[in-house]
Amino acid sequence: MTRTEDKYIVALDIGTSKVCVLVGEINDRGQLEIIGKGTSPMKGTRRGNIINLDQAIEAVKKAVDEAEVMAGLQIESVYVGIAGDHIRSVNSRGVISVMGKHKEIAREDIDRVIEASKSINVPAELELLHVIPREFVVDGQDGIHDPLGMTATRLEANVHIVTGARTHNQNILTCVNKAGIAVQELVLEQLAAAECTLTQDEREMGVLLMDIGGGTTDYAVFLEGNVVHTNVLPVGAGHFTSDISVVLRTPMEDAERIKKRYGCALGSLVTEDDPIEVPTVGGRAPKILSRHELTNILEPRAAEIAKLVYRDLEKVGLEKEIRSGVVLVGGGAELDGMIEMVEQIFDQQARKGVPRGLGGLSDTVNGPEWTAAAGLLLWGLRSQSKVRKRPVKGFAKVAQSFRSLFAG
Numbered sequence: 471m472t473r474t475e476d477k478y479i480v481a482l483d484i485g486t487s488k489v490c491v492l493v494g495e496i497n498d499r500g501q502l503e504i505i506g507k508g509t510s511p512m513k514g515t516r517r518g519n520i521i522n523l524d525q526a527i528e529a530v531k532k533a534v535d536e537a538e539v540m541a542g543l544q545i546e547s548v549y550v551g552i553a554g555d556h557i558r559s560v561n562s563r564g565v566i567s568v569m570g571k572h573k574e575i576a577r578e579d580i581d582r583v584i585e586a587s588k589s590i591n592v593p594a595e596l597e598l599l600h601v602i603p604r605e606f607v608v609d610g611q612d613g614i615h616d617p618l619g620m621t622a623t624r625l626e627a628n629v630h631i632v633t634g635a636r637t638h639n640q641n642i643l644t645c646v647n648k649a650g651i652a653v654q655e656l657v658l659e660q661l662a663a664a665e666c667t668l669t670q671d672e673r674e675m676g677v678l679l680m681d682i683g684g685g686t687t688d689y690a691v692f693l694e695g696n697v698v699h700t701n702v703l704p705v706g707a708g709h710f711t712s713d714i715s716v717v718l719r720t721p722m723e724d725a726e727r728i729k730k731r732y733g734c735a736l737g738s739l740v741t742e743d744d745p746i747e748v749p750t751v752g753g754r755a756p757k758i759l760s761r762h763e764l765t766n767i768l769e770p771r772a773a774e775i776a777k778l779v780y781r782d783l784e785k786v787g788l789e790k791e792i793r794s795g796v797v798l799v800g801g802g803a804e805l806d807g808m809i810e811m812v813e814q815i816f817d818q819q820a821r822k823g824v825p826r827g828l829g830g831l832s833d834t835v836n837g838p839e840w841t842a843a844a845g846l847l848l849w850g851l852r853s854q855s856k857v858r859k860r861p862v863k864g865f866a867k868v869a870q871s872f873r874s875l876f877a878g
Contacts, residue, residue, distance in 0.1 A: 481846030486685030503830030506541025667823035682802025707802030
């Protein structure tokens with residue numbers, strides 16, 4: 471059964487290890503209530519990039535089907551989270567002269583200055599995903615978030631630009647469209663996760679959001695209310711599992727189970743040392759391992775992830791700007807001791823981020839691994855209100871053309 475499309479928003483998070491789908495219904499108060507969800511194991515991606523299109527399509531179909539049954543509707547379009555080591559970002563600046571008889575800044579002037587800020591050298595293999603205004607400067611006065619209606623002769627915009635590989639974006643669009651669904655928008659996953667985890671105070675004071683996914687760690691810094699830096703590391707929670715598998719010579723499935731049940735990222739937190747039975751390959755007898763020995767495998771990788779992010783912030787001069795600390799999301803945030811490891815490396819407080827701002831079945835998606843999908847719903851809600859007022863551009867039109875191409 472198909473329902474009125476603009477009353478429902480659907481999020482699709484295509485991760486390295488699984489696909490997550492959430493269906494949200496907009497209630498009479500304009501708030502989102504979760505009415506359906508679906509998940510499926512993903513074996514067609516690596517580090518956020520599609521490596522087997524058929525497997526990726528099947529995983530998307532399975533998760534979508536599950537969500538449709540639970541929500542009791544047919545999913546027609548989705549907001550899709552995008553990640554991967556192909557993502558690049560840069561800060562840019564645009565400047566224009568204000569037109570008009572009374573020099574009053576109009577919506578067209580804001581559009582023009584943002585357009586001017588896009589005038590950067592983007593390699594041919596990359597395309598723009600997001601152009602996010604950080605602040606406007608009106609006749610030299612900075613720190614302005616909305617200059618509409620102000621009087622000025624000169625308008626400047628400082629923006630954060632996110633780009634992604636054209637081929638990767640095309641593969642995502644093809645995957646979703648071949649599953650019979652249109653793409654409303656491609657959204658950088660750490661920006662989506664921020665929608666449902668960060669408070670406004672954290673954004674103003676300065677905060678680092680770290681999304682430790684299966685194959686990558688995606689992160690973003692927010693300062694004075696706006697995103698100022700984003701980046702992606704090609705290492706994530708799946709590397710904890712592979713480290714266990716390689717060192718202990720145990721199958722990946724067993725390594726994942728051992729990690730979730732016994733794993734800890736910081737040796738000083740391990741108090742009990744009960745023996746852990748580790749299956750081995752080739753029918754050999756299982757090994758017996760202590761939790762301290764397991765932690766010795768995991769701790770170096772946890773420290774590596776935290777240090778790589780910290781060093782990147784040092785390069786751009788932001789390591790001292792995250793005054794409200796670090797928020798960890800994604801499946802890797804569930805590993806015991808990861809919060810404490812980040813606090814140790816950054817010398818800042820850290821917390822686990824979980825979705826908030828949603829009603830309905832929100833208690834079924836209250837873990838950090840659901841933040842990207844939950845955030846996509848809130849991103850979609852905000853985007854929908856803008857679309858009602860302004861023409862639809864970009865991926866929505868592209869997606870519709872691809873949907874018609876692959877239909878039938």
